[in-house]
Amino acid sequence: MNEEPTLSAGWLPQERAEAENASRSSLVPVLEPGLWVNPWDVVLCTSGTLISCENAVVVLIIAHSPGLRAPMFLLIGSLALADLLAGVGLTAHFVFAYLLRSEATKLVTVGLIVASFSASVGSLLAITVDRYLSLYYALTYNSERTVTFTYVMLMLLWGAAICIGLLPVMGWNCLRDESTCSVIRPLTKNNAAVLSVSFLLMFALMLQLYIQICKIVMRHAHQIALQHHFLATSHYVTTRKGVSTLAIILGTFAACWMPFTLYSLIADYTYPSIYTYATLLPATYNSIINPVIYAFRNQEIQKALWLVCCGCIPSNLSQRARSPSDV
Template structure:
């Protein structure tokens, strides 16, 4: 990932023997010009570091809000907090990776930073899946979902997803890397091609499960809206608008997730370390944007988090925010 751009100097050696005498004769007539400074920092690494900084700042705000407000302890907010924490660690991992790549160039540092990035992004994607499961269950078991059993199930999901993510992050450190055999390297050194392929396939499976759950959520929402509209004909238009808005929100969630992660996932399945690094950067950078968008979709649009944010910032809650908090969410 930290491959520095190299200058292609192969053309200098072409026809060297034929022009050797001519160059010697003309050398006294050509002024000596010092070569320009080499590019010390890869611009793509700067982009990733900038993304990591923005990710860290955004998600740190969400983590502080949820930690600061004791009322935000429902299963939904615990999962949003897990997502924000995972994205926060991912952003810090990108920044640390940039610092270590140019200030502390060692295999040990590379293994640790790559492990942190893998673990945090894995936890982020798993948290998105857990939020989807939570939304589905809250609609399917609408009357009994806020029981103690639900809270226990949420904690179990958090333990499982963070445990699996930490295990994935420890793989490079515990020897599952390509430092000893470069031919097994993937597009992200020092991860092996097999490890990246397994993670990519797992991502595709999780995306398929999220898609199926959101389809079921849409069916439940539309069925409930239709039943309410039949009982209260004067509310039919309002429920139609609400349902359409909810379905569009789900489409934005899935569309954003797929647009950010699918290019990198598909590319990692077909490419290896011999491919030009620019393709890796071009697919990896959009994947990091998902962690920038997550706080906007899952946290800052939530009315309770908005109220807490206003209370922390200025000690008051605008009337518009307070009014929206009294109405149910779209999905």
């Protein structure tokens, strides 16, 4: 009897993936005899490619521009680098899952993805802390102590992310016992639970910091408006815009990551794989949106981008280049 080999999704336990490939043929179209490709994996690979290209632009701009060495730009560069590696990990996982199938490659690529997304979320928290400190200590913020503190934050978050990414390779995986697998193979249920709880704690801290930032911004705007009554309307509009920007940042982050975080906390490997893909895909969108929110809206980065691309700066951009950045 001839057996036709199937290529299963690399996120799922092996036996379960084969059973699902047979029972859910509507989700896995056949490209040629014996070859199965999950369309969800194709979408994730496409997202990874877009993430890589978009964030590579940000990394190159910051690395190429000596003027972008302030703490804020170092943190934005860290975020872009983390998202870039996450995109590379998603693309590499697809390639290895369908072209070079081995347990070692799964451990490496999933470890890279976990480490990259952990560094991405950590960088978002670091940016939030930096924005809070820049407002709370406005007079003494631009000092050598701030630069040192920024480097310490970067070393800690990347060190923690690398350690988390190495855990599957060092034996913290479910390859020996498929029943302990989480919704993301080869992470165990305990691994996923710890990561989910850590994310929720970081989100709670970011929420608290953004609330404090809103209070500081509104208090400063109110004080200025009392001193200059004729500017009250202008400051009201500026403050409302700043608070709206913070709400968009936090809302986007929660909308992208919260579904997968909550799902991985309550689900295990027995749940239908479509739920895993449906919650994981929005999480990757956060890495697509991050450059737009944190990098491309920044006027200094816009200026550097124009210099790199065509060696010119639009007049309206050059006039605003030294204006304060968005909250």
